[in-house]
Amino acid sequence: MKNKLKVLRAMRDWSQADLAERLDVSRQAVNAIETGKHDPSLPLAFRIARLFEMPIEEVFDDTDQ
Amino acid sequence: MTPTNDTPKWSDAWPVRLAIILALGVALIFSIGVVVGFFGSHSGTRVSPGDILVGAPVVLFAALICWLLIVQIRRLVGMDRRKTGPRTRMAKTLWTFSLALGAVIGAGLVLTSKEKSGSGFDATFRTLLSESAIPSGIAIALLLALAITALITVVYYRNIDEHERAAQGFASTLAINVYILVTLAWWTAAKGGLARPYDAAAAFVLTVFVWFAGWLWQKYR
Numbered sequence: 692m693k694n695k696l697k698v699l700r701a702m703r704d705w706s707q708a709d710l711a712e713r714l715d716v717s718r719q720a721v722n723a724i725e726t727g728k729h730d731p732s733l734p735l736a737f738r739i740a741r742l743f744e745m746p747i748e749e750v751f752d753d754t755d756q
Numbered sequence: 757m758t759p760t761n762d763t764p765k766w767s768d769a770w771p772v773r774l775a776i777i778l779a780l781g782v783a784l785i786f787s788i789g790v791v792v793g794f795f796g797s798h799s800g801t802r803v804s805p806g807d808i809l810v811g812a813p814v815v816l817f818a819a820l821i822c823w824l825l826i827v828q829i830r831r832l833v834g835m836d837r838r839k840t841g842p843r844t845r846m847a848k849t850l851w852t853f854s855l856a857l858g859a860v861i862g863a864g865l866v867l868t869s870k871e872k873s874g875s876g877f878d879a880t881f882r883t884l885l886s887e888s889a890i891p892s893g894i895a896i897a898l899l900l901a902l903a904i905t906a907l908i909t910v911v912y913y914r915n916i917d918e919h920e921r922a923a924q925g926f927a928s929t930l931a932i933n934v935y936i937l938v939t940l941a942w943w944t945a946a947k948g949g950l951a952r953p954y955d956a957a958a959a960f961v962l963t964v965f966v967w968f969a970g971w972l973w974q975k976y977r
Contacts, residue, residue: 717919
């Protein structure tokens with residue numbers, strides 16, 4: 692699943708570790724989500740969307756599924 | 757009270773960090789001893805595939821211990837300012853503890869074995885995985901340490917994030933499949949006179965190695 696995590700993070704000048712701390716996950720988890728190697732669960736996807744104050748479908752894009 | 761990132765954690769206290777570093781130091785000395793013993797015993801002789809099969813996990817383990825030691829020392833002296841969430845920090849601390857405890861248990865099993873299989877790398881491992889007796893008191897102490905490790909594991913699994921859980925799930929599935937296949941294949945080959953009798957310790961080491969390799973790949977790829 693594609694996502695805008697890297698862009699949204701860069702806009703806020705957050706490192707992967709910064710975002711990981713805010714989501715209380717490991718930095719490797721953030722990296723895996725950003726690179727599409729791990730699709731987050733619904734609860735984590737909602738936490739991410741809430742953190743960036745955006746609707747979930749604006750952060751994640753499943754059109755290629 | 758719900759802990760926040762600003763709440764000091766028990767695991768951040770310097771005595772705890774110092775204890776972790778000391779435990780990792782013991783594990784590192786043990787690992788280096790094993791690796792040095794290996795090269796000492798094999799200098800000028802040919803290293804067999806069996807040595808590599810048993811040796812690779814220990815070299816990986818020693819490297820991991822070195823890395824953890826550096827991370828913990830950097831945190832203790834304040835060089836590492838990287839922040840982590842409370843659950844992630846808890847999971848990492850517990851992981852480090854259980855690894856150090858596992859190394860201490862392993863060292864205890866080797867050092868207190870009544871019948872040593874000789875010196876050197878493969879001999880140390882033969883001692884570790886052999887049926888060689890150890891004193892009852894030591895066995896009780898090691899079993900207690902193992903029970904503590906089991907408790908830590910339960911708390912650890914309650915604190916890992918979903919990416920780590922996925923990596924563990926992948927590694928566990930891979931390891932159990934390899935274990936079943938290797939065991940059945942070895943038994944069959946042994947029955948047909950094509951291989952030596954099934955060695956549970958070797959299958960155990962192989963399974964742990966496959967689990968570790970699978971976890972590393974899934975976690976850091």
